Amino acid sequence: MDARALWQRYQDWLYFHEGLGLYLDVSRMRFDDAFVESLQPKFDKAFADMAELEKGAIANPDENRMVGHYWLRNPDLAPSPELTQEIVQTLEKIEAFAEKVQTGAIHPPRASRFTDVISIGIGGSALGPEFVAEALAPDFPPLKIHFIDNTDPAGIDRTLNHLRNNLASTLVLVISKSGGTPEPRNGMIEVKKAYAGHNLDFAQYAVAITSPDSNLDKVAKSEGWLARFPMYDWVGGRTSEMSAVGLVPAALQGIDVRAMLEGAKEMDDATRIPDVKNNPAALLALSWYFSGNGRGEKDMVVLPYKDSLLLFSRYLQQLVMESLGKEKDLDGNVVHQGIAVYGNKGSTDQHAYVQQLREGVPNFFATFIEVLEDRNGSSPEIDPGVTAGDYLSGFLQGTRQALYENQRDSITVTIPQVNPRTVGALIALYERAVGFYASLVNINAYHQPGVEAGKKAAAVILDLQTRVLAVLQKEKTPLSLGEIADKAGAADQIEAIYKILRHLHANQRGVVLQGNLGQPSSLKVSAS
Numbered sequence: 156m157d158a159r160a161l162w163q164r165y166q167d168w169l170y171f172h173e174g175l176g177l178y179l180d181v182s183r184m185r186f187d188d189a190f191v192e193s194l195q196p197k198f199d200k201a202f203a204d205m206a207e208l209e210k211g212a213i214a215n216p217d218e219n220r221m222v223g224h225y226w227l228r229n230p231d232l233a234p235s236p237e238l239t240q241e242i243v244q245t246l247e248k249i250e251a252f253a254e255k256v257q258t259g260a261i262h263p264p265r266a267s268r269f270t271d272v273i274s275i276g277i278g279g280s281a282l283g284p285e286f287v288a289e290a291l292a293p294d295f296p297p298l299k300i301h302f303i304d305n306t307d308p309a310g311i312d313r314t315l316n317h318l319r320n321n322l323a324s325t326l327v328l329v330i331s332k333s334g335g336t337p338e339p340r341n342g343m344i345e346v347k348k349a350y351a352g353h354n355l356d357f358a359q360y361a362v363a364i365t366s367p368d369s370n371l372d373k374v375a376k377s378e379g380w381l382a383r384f385p386m387y388d389w390v391g392g393r394t395s396e397m398s399a400v401g402l403v404p405a406a407l408q409g410i411d412v413r414a415m416l417e418g419a420k421e422m423d424d425a426t427r428i429p430d431v432k433n434n435p436a437a438l439l440a441l442s443w444y445f446s447g448n449g450r451g452e453k454d455m456v457v458l459p460y461k462d463s464l465l466l467f468s469r470y471l472q473q474l475v476m477e478s479l480g481k482e483k484d485l486d487g488n489v490v491h492q493g494i495a496v497y498g499n500k501g502s503t504d505q506h507a508y509v510q511q512l513r514e515g516v517p518n519f520f521a522t523f524i525e526v527l528e529d530r531n532g533s534s535p536e537i538d539p540g541v542t543a544g545d546y547l548s549g550f551l552q553g554t555r556q557a558l559y560e561n562q563r564d565s566i567t568v569t570i571p572q573v574n575p576r577t578v579g580a581l582i583a584l585y586e587r588a589v590g591f592y593a594s595l596v597n598i599n600a601y602h603q604p605g606v607e608a609g610k611k612a613a614a615v616i617l618d619l620q621t622r623v624l625a626v627l628q629k630e631k632t633p634l635s636l637g638e639i640a641d642k643a644g645a646a647d648q649i650e651a652i653y654k655i656l657r658h659l660h661a662n663q664r665g666v667v668l669q670g671n672l673g674q675p676s677s678l679k680v681s682a683s
Contacts, residue, residue: 161182164182165180165182167182168180168181168182168432168438169182170432170433170435170438172421172422172425172435172580174421175418175421175422175425175570175576175577175580176527176570176571176577177422177435177568177569177570177571177577177580177584178567178568178569179435179438179439179566179567179568179569180566180567180568180569181438181439181441181442181566183555183558183559183564183565183566183567184442184445184446184520184564184565184566185445185564186441186442186445190445191431191432191441194431194441194444194595195431197594197595198431198437198441198591198595199429200594201437201440201590201591201594201595202429202437204590204594205427205587205590205591205594206427208221208222208590209223209225209226209232210234211223211233211234211235214601215391215599215601215602216485216599217599217602217604218601218602220388220389220601221234221389222389222391222394222601223238223387223389223390224389224390224391224394224395224397224398224586225423226238226239226242227242227390227397227398227416228397228416228417228419228420228423228579228583229420229423230242230243241385245384245385245399246402246412246413246416248384249384249399249402249403249406249412250406250412250413252362252382252403252406253403253406253407256269256297256298256326256407257297257298257407257409261381263323263324263325263326263359263360264323264355264356264359265323265324265355266323266324268324269298269324269325269326270298270299270321270324270325271298271299271300271301271318271321271324271325271326272298272299272300272301272325272326272327272328272404272407272408273300273301273302273303273314273318273325273326273327273328273346274300274301274302274303274328274330274404275302275303275304275327275328275329275330275339275342275343275346276302276303276304276328276329276330276331276338276339276400277304277305277331277336277338277339278392278393278473278477278606279391279392279393279394279395279396279400279473280330280331280332280339280364280392280395280400281302281304281330282304282393282466282469282470282473283393283395283396283400283401283470283582284300284302284330284396284400284401284404284405285302285304285466285469285470286396286466286467286469286470287396287401287404287405287410287415287578288300288302288404288405288408289463289464289465289466290463290464290466290467290573290578291405291408291410291415291463291573291574291575291578292408292409292410293408293409293410296408296409297407297408297409298326298407298408298409299408300404300407300408301314301317301318302314303342303346304338305338306337306338306341306342308345311342311345311346315345315346315349322349322350322353322355323353323355325360326360326361326362326381326407327343327346327350327357327360327361327362328362328364328403328404329342329343329361329362329363329364329365329371329375330364330365330386330400331364331365331369331371332365332366332369332386332388332392333365333366333369333370333371334365334366334369334370334371334372334373334374335369335370336610337610337613343371357378358378358379358380358381359381360381361375361378361380361381362375362380362381362382362383362384362403363375363380363382363383363384364383364384364385364386364399364400364403365383365384365385365386366385366386366387366388367385384399384403385399386398386399386400391601391603393473393474393477393478394474394586396582397415397416397419397579397582402415402416410575411575412575414574414575414576414579415575415576415578415579416579417576417579418575418576418577418578418579418580418583419579419580419582419583420579420583421576421580422435422579422580422581422583422584422587423583423587426583426584426587426588435584436584436585436587436588436590436591437588437591439566439584439585439588439591439592440588440591440592440595442520442564442566443455443494443520443588443592444592444595444596446520446564447494449595449596450492451479451492451493451494451495452518453494453517453518453519453520454494454495454496454497454518454519454520455471455475455494455495455496455497455498455519455520455522456496456497456498456508456512456519456520456521456522457471457496457497457498457521457522457524458498458499458500458501458504458521458522458523458524458551458554459498459500459501459523459524459526460500460501460502460523460524460525460526460547460548460550460551461500461524461526461573462500463573464500464524464526464573465499465500467524467581468496468497468498468499470582471496471498471585472496472497474585474586474589475494475496475585475589476493476494476495476496477603477606478589478593478600478601479492479493479494479589479592479593479596479598479600480492480493480494480605481493481598481599481604482604482605483598484596484597484598485597485598485599486597490596490597490598492596492598494592498522501523501547501550501551501554502546502547502550502551502554505550505554509554512558512563513557513558513561513563514561517562517563519563520563520564520565520566521555521558521563521564521565521566522565522566522567522568523551523554523555523565523566523567523568524567524568524569524570524581525548525551525567525568525569525570526569526570526571526572526573527569527570527571527572528571528572529542529543529544529547530544551567555567568581568584616651616655619643619645619648619651619652619655620655620659622643622644622645623639623643623645623652623655623656624659624665624666624682625643626639626642626643627639627665627666627680627681627682628682630642630681630682632681633667633669633679633680633681634679634680634681635676635678635679635680636649636652636653636656636675636676636678636680637649639652639656639680640652653675653678656668656678656680657672663683665682665683666680666681666682666683667680667681667682667683668680669681
């Protein structure tokens, strides 16, 4: 396509939202009008599906749940007055709590103010809050946030060590829908012990964000924690940033959560328009479907050209891959759907993997995230008439052009600046795009059976560990791995037993391994 025709295509397919100042450019995706026309029936169904979902239909049939994260930013859409009132009151409670913490009306026993906050969560209870903190937290927030988002002991130690001088003025958020998810549960127990080690009453520092009447909610209530905020069964973890999960940590950092909700609401309104060309989320879903033949045959590479959006690709990784990566469709057919997502910030990663994007395996499409405003204030010239921000803009445009010249497609999303409204809009845009794409390929975007399977498999391993230790403590002489497996009633689990014992031995956990560590069958094992 020559330059004039390409310019015309750009104008024909450019989407602009005046209220948000957001542009979406899909002109460098090589679909044609016939392709768009062929998908129209699927989009008609997707628009209808989304309308029913927002009215309270059971959009997550596997778990018999409504899907209502859209109601969080427009409570009047909730299917009952009770839900509307609960959403409104929860937001008011979050804002009041954050204000009291920031002013010192709520303060720790040994200090006049809380100075820091630890947020303990996993997956959607961590990725959204982490992304928003990186994108929007002021340079000098009223509370500095720290995250425990894994069950890695060294990682927990690192966070607590950084806070050891401020632990007495550190608030703790424990975020878990059920209260039983291992990672946040483990983090809570470790942090609780750290507070006890400093003679601090954990309850006077703790906040629970969980489902009403969950195990965590009951603990928080019985121990008299500072506050409890609800998680709803109609909001999935990966779409929970606009719920208490994301709003509590954001508000504590001084982020304007109402502006974030308003940006999401504006985008929701824009993505309800049942017209592909005038609906930015539909345009994204169309582009994804085209690039991967509706089968996820190409990866999504996300390149935000702004340091504060560093974690956007990680956030989208969960939103897209957990929602769309499904073995079966809604009719029970095996389809193995999904779109792989990876990425990091531009222009840093032009020096990492753009070489392959330009000349290597053409198994991807790129998504550039452009921010028009360079900084708050004027920029000095680096070269005559050129600033550092001009270089960043030039690198984005140059990379986009270089990819297109080599038959690599791309999408560009442009926002005027990184602020609560635009971040809320970006989150809402991709949530809706995922919902539309899921309808196009006939899958349930709102469950995660693969994640649950991993949790169940981990529980089996931990149960096996308990049985193995019981065998070792009972026996007086060293045993081979095979003998341990037989006595534990797990003859087909020798490899798992070996790895359990190797881990326990490395951590001086009452297990002694004798023999050649590189030849597992030679080992004799005993309790120390």
